[in-house]
C-alpha cells in the first residue's frame with residue numbers, strides 16, 4: 253500500500269469533534285484584550301449547572317424527583333420538585349463562582365445576595381421553564397440574563413442593580429433540554445448554539461451565528477384562551493388561519509422560541525381580560541429572549557413597545573410578549589395599532 257493511501261485511510265478514521273463551549277468562550281474573550289475573564293467564567297458556571305440539571309431531568313422518572321414540590325412560588329404557581337432543584341443548582345453554581353453579587357429568580361420572592369460583594373455581575377434566571385411539561389417527558393428549558401451591577405463593587409446590593417432594562421444585558425441565553433440538550437447564548441455579537449455531547453460531558457458548537465428567518469409559517473399561541481384575547485390579537489390569529497399557517501405550541505417557551513428561531517415564526521402570549529399583562533415575566537423570560545432574538549435579526553414587542561426598552565418596576569412583573577421573525581412581529585404591532593385607533 254502506498255503512503256498516500258495510508259494518509260487518506262487515516263483521515264477517514266478520525267472525524268473532528270468540533271469546538272467546545274469552553275474553547276469558544278475563550279476565543280471570544282481573546283477578541284477583547286482588556287477583558288478580565290469574569291464573564292467567561294460566569295458562562296462556564298452556567299454551563300456546569302446546566303449539565304447537572306440536564307442529568308437530573310434525564311433521570312427524573314427514576315429518582316422520585318418528578319411531580320409537585322408542595323409549595324407555591326411568588327407567582328402563585330405550584331412549584332415542581334425540578335423547579336426547586338434547578339433553582340438550587342444554578343444559584344449554587346453562580347454563588348460559588350464569585351463573579352455574581354446578586355441573583356433574581358422566578359422561584360424566589362426577594363433578591364438573592366450571593367455574599368460575594370466583589371462580584372461585578374447580576375443574573376436574572378428562570379431556572380426551569382415549561383414546568384408543566386416535566387412529568388410528561390416534553391422539552392423544557394432554562395433562561396438567563398446577565399447585567400453589570402450599577403452600584404460600586406464591594407458595596408451592598410441595591411434594587412437598581414437588579415431592575416435594569418433589557419438594553420443593559422451583557423449576555424443572555426437559554427438551555428433547551430429537548431431531544432438533544434442545547435445551550436444558546438449571546439454576548440451582543442450574534443447568537444451561537446452548542447449541543448451537549450453526553451458521553452464527553454461537553455457542549456460543542458453546532459449552530460454558528462444563528463439568524464432567524466425574516467418571516468415564517470408558524471404561529472405559537474395558547475388558543476384555548478382566545479375568547480379572552482383582545483380583538484386585535486383575535487384578528488391576527490384569524491389571518492394566520494386564512495393564510496393556512498401552521499399552529500405549533502409546546503407550552504414551554506424555550507422550546508417554542510427555539511423552533512421558531514430556526515424555522516421562522518412567531519410566539520404570542522397576549523394580555524387577556526383576566527391577566528392584562530399576560531403571563532410571562534419581563535425579567536426572567538422576555539428580556540433574555542428579546543436580546544437573543546434581536547441579535548439573530550428578529551424582533552420582540554409587547555404589542556407597542558420594544559421589550560428591551562421597557563424600564564422594569566418590580567422583580568416579578570409580567571408583560572405581553574410577541575417575539576420571533578421580524579415581519580411577523582411588525583404585523584402584530586400593526587393589528588394592535590389599528591385596533592387602538594378604532595377603539
Ligand code: AHG
Nearest residue numbers: 378380381382383384474503504505
Ligand atoms: P414556567 O414553567 O417557567 O412558569 O413558564 C411557563 C410559561 C412558558 O414556558 C409557556 O410558554 C407558558 O407558560 C405556557 O402557558 P399556558 O399554559 O398558559 O399556555
Ligand code: MN
Nearest residue numbers: 378380381382
Ligand atoms: Mn418560564
Ligand code: MN
Nearest residue numbers: 358378380381
Ligand atoms: Mn420557571
